[in-house]
Amino acid sequence: MDALPADGPTGPVTWPGSPSPLGAHWDGTGTNFALWSAGAQAVDLCLFDADGTEHRHRLRESTHQVWHARLPGVGPGQRYGYRVHGPYDPSQGLRYNPAKLLLDPYARAVDGQLTLDGSLFGYRGDSPDARTPDDRDSAPHVPRGVVIHDDFPWGGDRPPATSWADTVIYELHVKGATMRHPDVPPALRGTYAGLAHPAFVEHLSTLGVSAVELLPVHHFVSEPHLLKRGLTNYWGYNTLGYFAPHAAYSSAGSAGGQVTEFKAMVKALHAAGIEVILDVVYNHTAEGDHSGPTLSFKGIDNRAYYRLRGGDGSRYTDYTGCGNTLDVRRPAVLALLMDSLRYWVTEMHVDGFRFDLASALARSMHDVDRLSAFFDVVHQDPVVSQVKLIAEPWDVGEGGYQVGNFPPPWTEWNGKYRDTVRDVWSGAQVGVRDLAYRLTGSSDLYRSDGRRPFASVNFVTAHDGFTLADLVTYQKKRNEANGEDNRDGESHNRNWNSGVEGPTDDPAVLALRARQVRNHLATLLLSTGVPMLTAGDELGRTQLGNNNAYCQDNEVSWIDWKDVDEDLLAFVQRLVALRRSSPVLRQExxxxxxxxxxxxxxxxxxxxxxxxxxxxxxxxxxxxxxxxxxxxxxxxxxxxxxxxxxxxxxxxxxxxxxxxxxxxxxxxxxxxxxxxxxxxxxxxxxxxxxxxxxxxxxxxxxxxxxxxxxxxxxxx
Structure with a gap:
């Protein structure tokens, strides 16, 4: 049989391939590429050489709105992206523009950085509503997908499978946890390998926590407005790729190495008896509002992936405060979420998920719907329904505060617990009635629908807000470094500075602050429910009064391991050990x-x-x-x-x-x-x-x- 001709002067032959599975999958001799787009008129697969040379291949096959091809000879390490052709009419929600290189939503690994350039935006000039698309090529400025094949030796890896009642969560940032750790080798600091290093694993083990909850590790990029100010998105709530571990957290030099490194981290934590829970952001993407960049979904099928305003297709319905909201009412979008969740459980061996702004996922039309398709699909899924599921039970839309209203088997970040405990120790005259509910599992919120006390994830602090040390040191936020004139961040923190604002040398004030920190922690760890500690609170970590350090990828956010409050650490270790040894303190x-x-x-x-x-x-x-x-x-x-x-x-x-x-x-x-x-x-x-x-x-x-x-x- 004669070889089929290549699609261009150079490059591999294109075969029809298969519409399933979506993404790029190597079979040993070639790679199958499949991309879903309901409204595209044509799709180009773009392959990149090591020097950045691009080769375009028109996908000739479309099956059930999936554009696909198989390329023999293309294998692991290949960088790729897509260009999607179709009409450009923002008023109708149509934003196709083949000048923009698009990341595959199913890419398993990502290579390259997002750099700020006018070509990132699909529209011409300064008007997002311009009917003429921008024709500048964005490829030099956007990340690309990577074909991978990762045959990781999981061996006898077994998830700890800790019961909810026995769970103690430790919320941490992959980079910030080890960037300043003196016992972690410099090359590994701030990486997945850094978290797996024995020095850090030992800290988790001696602390006694049973699970780490990682701030977003799905590949994310920084918003243009931050890049313009010389800042970056540190927390990572700006997802671009729902299958790829964030590349910047990898110490591996090769593209795709982040997958192996992430798996090795999970295996090491499991060996220490520690579960891995991911904070996931399925409510919005990094493409922002109508003025945001075209990086993936917006150029693949804007009207299908996002919720658009009725009567004005150029604008997005924003329940997230981040410019857009993914439309999980659509089967293809819901399938993307479920495929992603299953992938992280089956292939990456994670043990659960915390869903950022989960109320946005539960909106069928406008209101939050307990019977939405999202809940139904999760509940019946044989894989996802069996892991730990935590909802952040609110979004920024009307009626979005839904603490206590998520159905079984969900657990929830209990915002009412945080507010009550802070009120009590800040001296507010609130009595003890609400405190009694919070100490004993919040039966007023979770008992009526058959859930147990562990439906309540109790916390006093989290990544978003003051650290515990700052909660008792500052009455007012100090967010000037964020470049927003201190307008960002919560102003009503239900806190008390112990009588003096900011740092002091007064020994009486310092002693009071230290006792107040212990009071908050003792309340948390003696309460029925699932306690969540914020990384560094057990060490006395400060952010110098910044209560919204989302863009502070520096020593403001990184844990300082050289300035550790050893007495406080011993106090927390004692409390956690007491809790874990006393069934009466963690009742089911x-x-x-x-x-x-x-x-x-x-x-x-x-x-x-x-x-x-x-x-x-x-x-x-x-x-x-x-x-x-x-x-x-x-x-x-x-x-x-x-x-x-x-x-x-x-x-x-x-x-x-x-x-x-x-x-x-x-x-x-x-x-x-x-x-x-x-x-x-x-x-x-x-x-x-x-x-x-x-x-x-x-x-x-x-x-x-x-x-x-x-x-x-x-x-x-």
Whole structure:
């Protein structure tokens, strides 16, 4: 058989290929390319030599709106992109422009940087609504897909499969976690390999966390407005490729090496018993609004990928605050999301996902819909439904705040938990009623639809906002370095600077701030639900008052491993260990509060006022009450172990006192307890009393602004 002619003066032969699977897939002798576009009139596959020379190949086959071809001889390492032909009419939502090189939405790896240039934009001149497309070639300024074949030796890799009730999450940034770590080799700092380095893995292990939640690692680029200011998008909530690990986090020199390096990181963390959860951004893309660049989806099929405003196809419906919203109501877009999720589970071995602005994904028409196609598809998917699913249950659109409203099996970032705990320790007169709900798993939010306490991911700080050290140091944000005149970032932070704004040498203020940090952490780790720690909070990390450091890829955001608060680290390690060893502190079922006859009249959960009596109705609605005792009976745990055996644990009495002055409280006597041992106190830098403190029932004095955890003692 004679060889088929090449499509151009140089380059490989083009065969028809297959419409499935989408993306670029090498089969050992050639690569199949497949791109979905419902409205394209023609598609060119563009292959690039090592020197950047481009070879274009017209895709002659289109099956069910998928343009495809197989190129024999094309294999791993090949850089490629697409140029899509079609009408250009922004008023109708049509933005086809073959002068723009487009990244394959299914690219498994990405090579090259986005550089700011006028050719990135599909329109001519300064008017985004111009009917004439810009004809400048964007190829020199945009990243390209890479054909890969990664036969990674997973060996006996097994996900830790930690139960939700046993999970402690550590939210971190891949680069910021190790950029300044002295024990990580310089070449590995800020990379996937840096996270896998024994020095960092040891920190996670000794801290006691069970999962890392990585800020976005899908390949992302920086917004033009940041590049113009000499800044970059550090956090990464500006996704361009939903299958490719972000290339800049790889220490590998070869294109596509980031895939192998990411897998090696996952394998190393799994070996240490740590799960990997990805923060994913499926609600919008890096292409921004009508004035944004044309990099991929906008040029492939703008009307299909994005939600456009009714009556004005030139504008985007923006539920995200980032200029556009992906239209997951469309089957091809929903398939993209699900294919991406399955890929990261099956091929990359990740253990779960945290969905950024998840409410935007659940909007069927305008309102957030609990029965949307997105929920249905996730719920029935045999792969995705089996991993950890966390929703950020809000977006910026009307009605987007949906804390407590996501269906099973979803868990949620509990924004109400954060707000309540901050209010209490900042001195707001909010009483203890809402605090009681948050301490015990937020049954008011999650019980009615059959979910468990671990539906609540509890947190006090996250990447977005003040660090914990800054929360007690600054009353006002300090975001001037972001170049937005301090207008960006949250202004109402529910915080208190401990009486002095910013850094101080006053030892009394410093001691108070340190105790307030411990109070927040003790509350978090003694609460029922899933605690999430923000990387660096256990070390005393500061961002110098910047509460929106999304564009600070520098020492403002990177963890400083040379300036570690060793006492604070020991305090957190002790708290996490105490939690993980005490089933009563991480219960899988909501408390009942009923009297237990087998224990002589105690309750699985009871609340005490300073006088030693159980809280009355008037106590619950007293906004001046700042002291509460929480009694947890370890003999009344309702869930059983894997063998069906009843779990019995020690009992605890926790006191939370947010008042400035010391207060006298009464420890209840039998049947509640015959005595009490102080197991942890935020009064002390490491939480450990200088000597064992065993006290009899009766009156004791709590220091101002403190948390006590007391182990209940009973006579044999």
């Amino acid at each position: 079922a909501f408390f009942e509060g009923h009297e237990l006859r087998q224990t002589g009249g105690t309750r699985d959960l009871a609340w005490f006022n300073p006088g030693g009596a159980q809280l009355t109705t008037s106590d619950w609605f007293d906004t001046n009450l700042r002291t509460i005792g929480m009694y947890l009976d370890g003999r009344a745990i309702r869930h059983r172990d894997e063998f069906g055996r009843r779990i019995v644990d020690e009992s605890y009495l926790a006191w939370l006192h947010a008042g400035a002055e010391k207060v006298t409280v009464t420890l209840p006597g039998p049947p509640w307890g015959d005595g009490y041992e102080l197991a942890l106190s935020t009064e002390y830098p490491t939480g450990v009393p200088p000597r064992p403190a065993v006290v009899a029932p009766g009156k004791v004095e709590l220091p101002g602004r403190s948390v006590w955890l007391m182990r209940v003692l009973r006579r044999p």
